[in-house]
Amino acid sequence: MDIGKTLFMILQNMKKFVMKNLSGELTFLGFKCLKIAYYKSPVTQKEIIEETGLSKGTVSKALRRLEKKRLITRRRVGRKYQIELTDEGMAVMKKFEKIASEINKILLKDFSEEEMKNLKNLLERMLKNIEQVVK
Structure with a gap:
């Protein structure tokens, strides 16, 4: 049983579902x-940059696009840029939360309460295991 492959496929399909339902409003990086x-x-x-693991230039370009779409504001605070969501950005994220809830319902369709509880525990153990290796 290749659990890694199954998890990867689930994540890929979740990504497709999110991007389809955000109807081209954003790139995945954005x-x-x-x-x-x-x-x-x-x-x-x-x-x-640290969280995404991407280059400064790549993230900067994505943030400029988000700023141009008025989804974020970037302001210089000392030597750093501080990023905050605008009302429009918040609206996109509220839409995402609804999509995430829908994904959850789809993934857990026909699961009993006990199965959901067991799955959550198993996934949390898997996460803990992988986090110990990558730290």
Whole structure:
């Protein structure tokens, strides 16, 4: 049984579902940056670079696009850029939360409460195992 492959395929399909339902509003990288800013706001550009593992130039370009779409504001604070979501950015993330809830319902369709509880525990153990290796 190749659990890694199955998890990868689930994640790929979740990504497709999200991007399809955001109807071309964002690139996946733009969405990723927006999501980081949403959950960690305010956040610095450097923190987004560290979290995504992408280059400064790549992240900067994605943030410029988000700023142009008026989804974020970037302001210089000392030597750093601070990123915050605009009202429009918040609206996109609220839409994402609805999509995430829908994905959850799809993934767990026909699962009993006990199965959901067991799955959550198993996935948390897997996450803990992989986190110990990558730290």
